[in-house]
Amino acid sequence: MNHLTPAEAAEKRIKLSEEYSRLSDEMGLLEQKEAVFFHEKREGYKTDKAAQIAYNASQEGQRLIYLKRHCKGREKEISALNSFISVANHQVLGHY
Numbered sequence: 374m375n376h377l378t379p380a381e382a383a384e385k386r387i388k389l390s391e392e393y394s395r396l397s398d399e400m401g402l403l404e405q406k407e408a409v410f411f412h413e414k415r416e417g418y419k420t421d422k423a424a425q426i427a428y429n430a431s432q433e434g435q436r437l438i439y440l441k442r443h444c445k446g447r448e449k450e451i452s453a454l455n456s457f458i459s460v461a462n463h464q465v466l467g468h469y
Contacts, residue, residue: 377457379457379458379461379462379465382454382457382458382461383454383458385454386451386454386455386458389447389450389451389454390451392447393444393447393448393451396440396443396444396447397444399436399440400437400440400441400444403433403436403437403440404437406433407428407433407434407437410424410428410431411424411428414427
């Protein structure tokens, strides 16, 4: 991040935030499908854990797992960019 100007960091933060929002929307749809899966198919499994494993093994479940991890990574990147921008702003104002 040290190679970015504050303006570039802000632009990157905007792009990451847009991506995060889009992926969060997709994640919400998959979580709805997960709820329907449990409602319709839970009785076919001995435990909730077994039903969860079955869902996680499905293509939608795999996508949901990926999205959760990917979004968490984006959250960390956005947080780091926020810190970088904040420090840069404070430096400009002579607070550091």
